[in-house]
Amino acid sequence: MAESVGGGEGLLFLTDEQVRKGIEAMFFAYRGFTADPDRILEGMDYGRAHHRAIHFIHRSPGTTVNNLLSILGVTKQSLNRVLRSLIENGLVESRVGRQDKRERHLLLTAKGAALERELSDAQRARMRAAYRAAGPVAVQGFRQVLEAMMDPDLRRQFQTLKESGT
Amino acid sequence: MAESVGGGEGLLFLTDEQVRKGIEAMFFAYRGFTADPDRILEGMDYGRAHHRAIHFIHRSPGTTVNNLLSILGVTKQSLNRVLRSLIENGLVESRVGRQDKRERHLLLTAKGAALERELSDAQRARMRAAYRAAGPVAVQGFRQVLEAMMDPDLRRQFQTLKESGT
DNA sequence: CTTGGAAAGTCAACAAGGCTGACATAAAAT
DNA sequence: ATTTTATGTCAGCCTTGTTGACTTTCCAAG
Numbered sequence: 001m002a003e004s005v006g007g008g009e010g011l012l013f014l015t016d017e018q019v020r021k022g023i024e025a026m027f028f029a030y031r032g033f034t035a036d037p038d039r040i041l042e043g044m045d046y047g048r049a050h051h052r053a054i055h056f057i058h059r060s061p062g063t064t065v066n067n068l069l070s071i072l073g074v075t076k077q078s079l080n081r082v083l084r085s086l087i088e089n090g091l092v093e094s095r096v097g098r099q100d101k102r103e104r105h106l107l108l109t110a111k112g113a114a115l116e117r118e119l120s121d122a123q124r125a126r127m128r129a130a131y132r133a134a135g136p137v138a139v140q141g142f143r144q145v146l147e148a149m150m151d152p153d154l155r156r157q158f159q160t161l162k163e164s165g166t
Numbered sequence: 167m168a169e170s171v172g173g174g175e176g177l178l179f180l181t182d183e184q185v186r187k188g189i190e191a192m193f194f195a196y197r198g199f200t201a202d203p204d205r206i207l208e209g210m211d212y213g214r215a216h217h218r219a220i221h222f223i224h225r226s227p228g229t230t231v232n233n234l235l236s237i238l239g240v241t242k243q244s245l246n247r248v249l250r251s252l253i254e255n256g257l258v259e260s261r262v263g264r265q266d267k268r269e270r271h272l273l274l275t276a277k278g279a280a281l282e283r284e285l286s287d288a289q290r291a292r293m294r295a296a297y298r299a300a301g302p303v304a305v306q307g308f309r310q311v312l313e314a315m316m317d318p319d320l321r322r323q324f325q326t327l328k329e330s331g332t
Numbered sequence: 333c334t335t336g337g338a339a340a341g342t343c344a345a346c347a348a349g350g351c352t353g354a355c356a357t358a359a360a361a362t
Numbered sequence: 363a364t365t366t367t368a369t370g371t372c373a374g375c376c377t378t379g380t381t382g383a384c385t386t387t388c389c390a391a392g
Contacts, residue, residue, distance in 0.1 A: 014297065014305075019290045020225070021328055022297075022309065023199075027218075028320045029312035030196050031239065033189075047348060052193075059186070065369065073197065078350055080370065102359050102368045124185045130314035131180065131188070134307065139180075141300065141307020143188065146195035148296035154194045162187055213377060231340065244379055246341065268339040268388055 036122035045089070049074075049082045051119055054108065057092060058116045059161065062105040064097070071157055091115060202288035211255070215240075215248045217285055220274065223258060224282045225327065228271040230263070237323055257281060 037051050056071050057063060065083070069076055083106075086092040091112030097103035108116060131139050150158060203217050222237050223229060231249070235242055249272070252258040257278030263269035274282060297305050316324060 014294070016286075016290060019293050019297070020286065022293050022305075023221075023286075023289055024225075024324060024327060025309055025312040025316075026196070026199055028324045029315040030192070031320055032316045033192055035317060049349060055189075059190075066367090074349085075351065076369075077352085077371080081349080084370090097368095100360070100368085102357095104369070120182075120186065120189075123189055124182060126315060127185050127188050128180070130311050131185070133314040134310035137303065138307030138310040139188075141304030142311035143191055144300040144304040145296050145308035146188075146191040148299040149195040149292060150191075150198045151201060154197055158190060158194045161190060215378060232338090240378085241380065242340075243342085243381085247378080250341090263339095266339080266389070268386095270340070 032126065033123070036126055037119045040119055040122060045085065049078075050086060053079065053082050053086060054091065054112060054116050055120065057106045058108055058113065058120075061107050062095075064103045064105060066103075068106065071161075073154075086112065198292065199289070202292055203285045206285055206288060211251065215244075216252060219245065219248050219252060220257065220278060220282050221286065223272045224274055224279065224286075227273050228261075230269045230271060232269075234272065237327075239320075252278065 034048060038048060041047055041051060052072055053068065056068055060067070065076070065079070069079055072079060083092065083094075087094055089111075090109055093107045093109050093112075095105045095107065097105055134142070147155060147158070200214060204214065207213055207217060218238055219234065222234055226233070231242070231245070235245055238245060249258065249260075253260055255277075256275055259273045259275050259278075261271045261273065263271060300308070313321060313324070
């Protein structure tokens with residue numbers, strides 16, 4: 001790499017042009033990031049919105065609608081459209097809450113879990129390949145920068161999710 | 167960080183759960199990435215699609231429509247709608263090609279450049295802050311992983327753009 | 333010089349996935 | 363008893379993507 005990213009004490013001497021490259025990298029990388037799931041979903045009745053719902057239901061089984069709403073950052077009308085089709089087609093189960101019967105707890109059915117696996121296998125394969133190509137140190141840095149880019153509320157949500165896993 | 171990302175010889179011992187966290191980080195970070203420009207554009211007649219067009223026209227002044235099409239990865243009908251409004255509102259100038267008069271060369275007007283600056287200032291500010299928080303080593307890693315995530319064609323496009331700068 | 337094909341623009345129609353506003357229901361909380 | 367919360371739903375709108383069809387312009391090869 002010709003361009004240095006050096007500078008001590010956390011001070012970075014990056015030109016606007018260099019930062020702009022980071023922005024473009026983010027743009028192109030995100031296209032790659034969504035490409036595989038998009039390919040799988042096209043032809044089915046589902047899209048990226050369904051993928052996101054399935055992902056986070058898998059991630060937090062039994063999560064409530066409101067919970068999912070705040071993670072996804074969309075309106076309930078928007079989520080409901082997606083959720084309804086997933087429930088109708090038997091990918092997601094909606095259970096009335098036991099303590100609070102107003103709440104609906106969302107779970108993947110076997111069929112839903114199968115699609116989740118197919119989608120996340122594809123997406124993880126790409127991530128793994130990228131990680132392998134870039135190396136362990138790069139992966140650490142990747143995560144740190146991404147986390148620093150998030151809005152504070154989203155960062156909190158992300159960290160909450162992080163703790164729930166592993 | 168409790169989770170190790172170690173492993174010698176480019177072999178990464180990452181569990182599916184750890185890779186999944188990278189995927190979620192990408193999702194949340196992209197929201198932050200687009201948040202500031204989106205805020206600026208809301209209320210104007212423009213959206214994210216306009217931002218992207220403006221960005222790449224600024225980046226490669228005089229680029230042709232076909233060129234832009236392949237960078238953005240949308241159909242000409244979709245781009246045309248965006249481009250038309252930018253031209254009508256005097257943000258973009260479309261010049262008939264000198265050698266090949268079928269081609270249109272796209273340039274930002276002063277007004278267009280002003281909006282471009284406003285948008286990219288906001289976006290760069292966030293990137294800079296993230297870079298500063300994460301440190302120089304992390305920034306290197308960030309770039310490497312992003313580049314490795316791209317589809318090969320997009321990576322080539324990205325690298326071509328990279329060379330044109332600096 | 334004619335003709336094939338590339339570059340660009342445009343019209344129409346459609347779909348996904350966002351949004352707002354309004355309203356309904358059930359159940360919890362006060 | 364009343365208010366608030368969680369959810370669902372209807373209707374309508376916007377942006378941004380898509381396909382298909384058609385036109386104009388014009389370079390380039392026959």
